[in-house]
Structures are given as C-alpha cells and as structure tokens.
Amino acid sequence: MSVYIIAEAGVNHNGSLKTAKLMVDSAKEAGADCIKFQTFVAKKIASKNAGKAEYQERQTGTNESQLDMLSKLELSFDEFVELSEYCKLKEIEFLSTGFDFDSIDFLNSLDMKKWKIPSGDITNLPYLIKIAELNKPVILSTGMSTMQDIRDAVQILEEHGLGDITVLHCTTEYPTPFEDVNLAAMKTIKEEFGVPIGYSDHTRGIEIPIAAVAMGATVIEKHFTLDRNMEGPDHKASLEPDELKAMVSAIRNVEISIGNSEKQPAESEKKNMAVARKSIVANCPIKKGEVFTEENLTVKRPGNGISPMKWFEMIGQLAKRDFEEDELIEL
Structure with missing residues (x-):
C-alpha cells in the first residue's frame, strides 16, 4: 500500500476561501493524496484568557489573544461545503480536523472518509469518545505526548468501538529542531500498539519525512503554504508548493525502493x-x-x-x- 501523503493546509489560507482553493490546486499538482484543513469555531476552542504559543507570538505578534488570532483564520461551514466540493472536482481527498463538537458534527455531514485527531486533543476524553463513536478510520497525532498518553487515548478509542487507528509520531514545535524529532519513537509506538505508524512533520525542509518513510511510516503529514512570507502563525514552518512537490516525489521513490526483506539480485x-x-x-x-x-x-x-x-x-x-x-x- 502506498504511503498516504497529507498536504496540511491548516489555517495557511488566512481565512480566505480563494486562497484555500488555490492550496487545493497546489496540493493536487504536488501529487498529495489528501489536503487537510482545520475546522473550528474560535470561541468554542479558546477562552478569552488563552495566550498564544511562543512560535505564534513570533509570527503574529503579542498584541492579540489566541482567540483573536483564531477568529481571523476561521472559514465558515458554508465555505467548507464549497471547499469539499472543490476537492471532489479536483480529485483530491478532502480532510479537515474538527476542533469542537459543532465542527465535528458539521464535518460528519460531509461524509469524510477518515478523521484526524490533533495532538492537542489526545488528552481530551469527551473529544476522543465523540470521534470514536463516528466509527471511521482515525489518524491520531501524538505531539507533546508520553507513551502513557498514547496508551490512554488508544484504549479510549478502542473501548468505544474504534478498530482502525493509525498513530503519527509528532513534535509540536514550529519549526521542530532536528535534535527533537526522535524518529526512533515510531518503532516504539509500532512495537507496543501493533498499529500502522506515520509521522506528522514540523521541521524545515523535506528530508525528515523522507527518512520517516524509510523507517516504516505509512502516513506523512506536512504543512504547506503558497508563500512562506505570508502573515500567519504557521507559514514559516511550512513548505512552499515546489518543495511539497519535491517531497512527494522523493517519498514515492523511497517507498518503491524499500522492496521486501528478501536479498537476491534485482x-x-x-x-x-x-x-x-x-x-x-x-x-x-x-x-x-x-x-x-x-x-x-x-x-x-x-x-x-x-x-x-x-x-x-x-x-x-x-x-x-x-x-x-x-x-x-x-x-
């Protein structure tokens, strides 16, 4: 089975449906299997008192709250309907992470094939239960997590009837320093849980996700943007379109090269x-x-x-x- 490559648009559309559609075009051109967005109602996921992450402050300043920042990055449900239809037209899978219950219910109405649980919700019990009860394949990100966090989350998902789980190793820092990547943890996850593994990457460049594929990743998620110089929290740690295309091409070459375990003349x-x-x-x-x-x-x-x-x-x-x-x- 081919490595499933998720082009993570996230909020790099900056709240513009037009930009989001251009990102769909770019992800399709790069050869990604899927483009993923983030669906949320800002006031339902961040309180007025929630501060920004350090990397968010570096990119967007300190004169606004996390709630204010997220409010500017929202797309409406109607816009996501249009975006989903546009992905069908362009023949690339639409995926979006729902960050609150209303957004999950809405996305469920779009009949997505799978669900992506973000690292920030791996310890969110009601959230995990709601996703599990949708009874569709789940991709679980594990940034900021201990093995015990992952055990607890997987147990909750399984106890509520979910059997199809892919666990992504991840480091939640933008960009992630190379010394903090710890790709070897993917093997630990696979050995303990016996599930398909993958990697959600926030490093600069394309070499780490390529290495992850060589180490057994079946899913790769990578942020991308139309222009790294755009304003917004995630652009600086994202690939530009030509880089995304190069990453996809390199991954396809690596997965072909892995072959099987038998040593014999080619x-x-x-x-x-x-x-x-x-x-x-x-x-x-x-x-x-x-x-x-x-x-x-x-x-x-x-x-x-x-x-x-x-x-x-x-x-x-x-x-x-x-x-x-x-x-x-x-x-």
Missing part, C-alpha cells in the same frame, strides 16, 4: 554480473595435462566462467586441453 543488475564478477583464468599459457597451481591460475573478469569460490577445487587438477593466457579455465 532484475536490472543481473546483466552486470558477468561484467563485474570474476572467473578463474589462465595466468600464463598452460599445456594439456599440466597441473593447475596457484602460479598458473589467477582470477580476472569476466564472471561467466568457473567461480573463484571453487579455487581450491581447481588447484591440483589436470588441464584437459591447452589454455592461452587470460583464457577462461574449463574442466
């Missing part, structure tokens, strides 16, 4: 075996009846004669005919 390399390997050849002219020795035999290319692995079997045998120097030895 079809493409078999033709080179005779050229690159060596055979036992005459080191000098050898007369019929002469004894093969370590002095009159040697090993040279091509490799379509007797294998040097039979060297000691050859020593002491008699030449059945005359051999010229460099001629392949025959018995």
Whole structure:
C-alpha cells in the first residue's frame, strides 16, 4: 500500500476561501493524496484568557489573544461545503480536523472518509469518545505526548468501538529542531500498539519525512503554504508548493525502493554480473595435462566462467586441453 501523503493546509489560507482553493490546486499538482484543513469555531476552542504559543507570538505578534488570532483564520461551514466540493472536482481527498463538537458534527455531514485527531486533543476524553463513536478510520497525532498518553487515548478509542487507528509520531514545535524529532519513537509506538505508524512533520525542509518513510511510516503529514512570507502563525514552518512537490516525489521513490526483506539480485543488475564478477583464468599459457597451481591460475573478469569460490577445487587438477593466457579455465 502506498504511503498516504497529507498536504496540511491548516489555517495557511488566512481565512480566505480563494486562497484555500488555490492550496487545493497546489496540493493536487504536488501529487498529495489528501489536503487537510482545520475546522473550528474560535470561541468554542479558546477562552478569552488563552495566550498564544511562543512560535505564534513570533509570527503574529503579542498584541492579540489566541482567540483573536483564531477568529481571523476561521472559514465558515458554508465555505467548507464549497471547499469539499472543490476537492471532489479536483480529485483530491478532502480532510479537515474538527476542533469542537459543532465542527465535528458539521464535518460528519460531509461524509469524510477518515478523521484526524490533533495532538492537542489526545488528552481530551469527551473529544476522543465523540470521534470514536463516528466509527471511521482515525489518524491520531501524538505531539507533546508520553507513551502513557498514547496508551490512554488508544484504549479510549478502542473501548468505544474504534478498530482502525493509525498513530503519527509528532513534535509540536514550529519549526521542530532536528535534535527533537526522535524518529526512533515510531518503532516504539509500532512495537507496543501493533498499529500502522506515520509521522506528522514540523521541521524545515523535506528530508525528515523522507527518512520517516524509510523507517516504516505509512502516513506523512506536512504543512504547506503558497508563500512562506505570508502573515500567519504557521507559514514559516511550512513548505512552499515546489518543495511539497519535491517531497512527494522523493517519498514515492523511497517507498518503491524499500522492496521486501528478501536479498537476491534485482532484475536490472543481473546483466552486470558477468561484467563485474570474476572467473578463474589462465595466468600464463598452460599445456594439456599440466597441473593447475596457484602460479598458473589467477582470477580476472569476466564472471561467466568457473567461480573463484571453487579455487581450491581447481588447484591440483589436470588441464584437459591447452589454455592461452587470460583464457577462461574449463574442466
């Protein structure tokens, strides 16, 4: 099964439906399987007293609350209906994370194929139950989480009837320092829960999600933007369209390259075996009846004669005919 690549638009549309549609076009052009947005009613997910994250303050300033910032990034439910239809038209899967119950109910009416639980809600018991009871495949992000947090969340989802869970390793910092990525944690998650694993990436560049695929990720989520210089909290830690396209292409190459666990010559390399390997050849002219020795035999290319692995079997045998120097030895 191919790696499922989510182009995370998030709120990088800056509250503009027109920009969101351009992002759909960009994600489709890049070859992503899915474009994901964030659906929320700002006043239902952030109180008046909620401050901004440090990275949000760096990008949007300190003169407004988190609620004020989020209010400017909302798209209405009607706009999401239009956006969902636009994704169908462009033949790319529409996905959006619902951050509050009203948004979840609305998104459920759009008949999304799967649900994405954000890192910030992995400890939100009522939220987890509501998503589980929708009985659709879930992708669970685990930024800021301990293994116990993940255990608790997976247990809640399973206790409420959910069986199809993919767990994404994630570090919730924008951008994530490379030393904080800890890709090896994906293996720990897979070994403990026996579920498909993936990686939600917030590093700069494309190399870390590519590495994650090589390590077994079946889902990759990566933020992207039309322009990193746009105003907004997430643009600086996002890929631009050409970078997103390069990441998708590289991931497709890596997943093809992984192959299976069996070591054997590839079809493409078999033709080179005779050229690159060596055979036992005459080191000098050898007369019929002469004894093969370590002095009159040697090993040279091509490799379509007797294998040097039979060297000691050859020593002491008699030449059945005359051999010229460099001629392949025959018995």
